[in-house]
Amino acid sequence: MRNAFHDDLDRVSDQLVAMTGMVGTAMKRATEALVNADLGIAESVIAADDDIDQVRRQVDDLSVDLLARQQPVATDLRMVVTAMHMASDIERMGDLARHIAKIARMRYPNRAVPAEVLPHITAMSECAIDLAAKTGEAIDSKDVHAALAIQQADEKMDELHRQIFQALHSERWDHPTETAVDITLLSRYYERFGDHAVAVANRIVYLVTGRYGDPDEGLSR
Amino acid sequence: MRNAFHDDLDRVSDQLVAMTGMVGTAMKRATEALVNADLGIAESVIAADDDIDQVRRQVDDLSVDLLARQQPVATDLRMVVTAMHMASDIERMGDLARHIAKIARMRYPNRAVPAEVLPHITAMSECAIDLAAKTGEAIDSKDVHAALAIQQADEKMDELHRQIFQALHSERWDHPTETAVDITLLSRYYERFGDHAVAVANRIVYLVTGRYGDPDEGLSR
Numbered sequence: 001m002r003n004a005f006h007d008d009l010d011r012v013s014d015q016l017v018a019m020t021g022m023v024g025t026a027m028k029r030a031t032e033a034l035v036n037a038d039l040g041i042a043e044s045v046i047a048a049d050d051d052i053d054q055v056r057r058q059v060d061d062l063s064v065d066l067l068a069r070q071q072p073v074a075t076d077l078r079m080v081v082t083a084m085h086m087a088s089d090i091e092r093m094g095d096l097a098r099h100i101a102k103i104a105r106m107r108y109p110n111r112a113v114p115a116e117v118l119p120h121i122t123a124m125s126e127c128a129i130d131l132a133a134k135t136g137e138a139i140d141s142k143d144v145h146a147a148l149a150i151q152q153a154d155e156k157m158d159e160l161h162r163q164i165f166q167a168l169h170s171e172r173w174d175h176p177t178e179t180a181v182d183i184t185l186l187s188r189y190y191e192r193f194g195d196h197a198v199a200v201a202n203r204i205v206y207l208v209t210g211r212y213g214d215p216d217e218g219l220s221r
Numbered sequence: 222m223r224n225a226f227h228d229d230l231d232r233v234s235d236q237l238v239a240m241t242g243m244v245g246t247a248m249k250r251a252t253e254a255l256v257n258a259d260l261g262i263a264e265s266v267i268a269a270d271d272d273i274d275q276v277r278r279q280v281d282d283l284s285v286d287l288l289a290r291q292q293p294v295a296t297d298l299r300m301v302v303t304a305m306h307m308a309s310d311i312e313r314m315g316d317l318a319r320h321i322a323k324i325a326r327m328r329y330p331n332r333a334v335p336a337e338v339l340p341h342i343t344a345m346s347e348c349a350i351d352l353a354a355k356t357g358e359a360i361d362s363k364d365v366h367a368a369l370a371i372q373q374a375d376e377k378m379d380e381l382h383r384q385i386f387q388a389l390h391s392e393r394w395d396h397p398t399e400t401a402v403d404i405t406l407l408s409r410y411y412e413r414f415g416d417h418a419v420a421v422a423n424r425i426v427y428l429v430t431g432r433y434g435d436p437d438e439g440l441s442r
Contacts, residue, residue, distance in 0.1 A: 064302055067288065067298055067302075068294045068295070073289045077285060078285065081281075081284075081285055081288075084302065085305075168399075169399050169402075173398055177389055177398070180398045180401045181389055184402045185409065
């Protein structure tokens with residue numbers, strides 16, 4: 001039966017889905033800034049992160065308000081607590097997009113990424129944008145299969161991350177240390193973006209099935 | 222007036238303080254593994270992270286149970302929600318110690334860190350251990366000054382992080398790319414450990430003063 005609690009929870013869920021849209025856009029534009037050495041776009045991504053932080057606070061406030069007014073128990077209570085954890089993960093995804101934009105800004109007017117690494121970075125970005133979209137769908141549908149699709153999509157991200165480290169360690173790698181440092185951090189940021197999407201997925205799986213994954217577990221490197 | 226709610230909340234708080242002790246030890250031993258290229262210690266840090274994850278789940282379960290049974294409102298409610306966020310931050314500090322141990326393990330029998338960087342890594346580790354201890358004290362005392370001391374101590378960590386990046390970018394740096402990649406990630410892990418301590422500090426400040434910091438904000442690099 002629908003009631004005021006579920007209407008409130010829908011509002012929280014809608015905010016979370018909106019956040020996934022915002023972090024997907026942030027990641028798309030951060031990568032544009034990086035690939036084209038575009039200072040204006042980099043600055044706009046960095047500034048827009050405040051909006052994501054703001055929505056996250058709204059989710060926290062709405063959730064606490066909901067707990068106070070509706071006093072949910074059992075699964076309803078778990079759903080509100082889970083929503084707050086998800087907001088934290090998605091906000092962190094926005095931070096990672098901002099970190100990428102900051103590297104683009106730091107190297108401007110140069111491009112941080114050498115030409116031969118560009119296809120890899122673009123592939124990681126596409127993977128991240130896909131993960132953000134899938135995360136929104138899974139939150140909206142609360143469907144276990146949608147959540148499992150996130151875990152699968154993240155395997156591709158992990159593979160791309162491994163490949164970049166292989167390239168960094170290969171004999172053909174011939175760039176200054178500064179570039180190696182930038183690429184190391186960039187690849188880590190994309191990979192962590194994926195890890196947080198997986199954390200959201202694991203929370204949805206737990207909510208629906210009661211089976212614990214490790215919501216904060218991700219690939220180390 | 223003391224009541225059942227406050228007894229339960231004390232139990233949650235005690236678990237959080239225990240977690241800060243565990244992540245401080247994990248960081249100490251991870252650095253030992255790194256500095257001495259000690260595989261056994263590295264393996265034990267990696268294995269012990271499961272225990273930290275376990276306590277975090279206990280905090281989550283205790284908190285949800287507390288919300289369901291005691292139905293707190295206003296500040297009491299905020300305290301329980303904050304405790305869950307803190308558990309997430311402290312668990313993540315444990316993950317970062319594990320990441321450091323994994324780099325020690327990956328390079329064994331070699332040492333991942335060249336001799337001239339060792340004093341810096343040791344200083345970052347000491348800073349991290351100090352931050353973990355201060356985080357435990359601040360959670361235990363709920364004292365704003367104890368929380369502000371964390372923010373101050375983290376400035377030293379950020380300075381050490383900057384210095385390592387300067388060393389990586391200097392002309393005197395003369396090591397293979399693999400080493401630059403390892404040092405980049407290691408420095409990032411120590412710095413992020415500090416950021417999560419600051420996130421806990423910001424939450425305590427907010428709880429006591431009602432003033433929002435950005436609990437997830439840290440230095441980008």
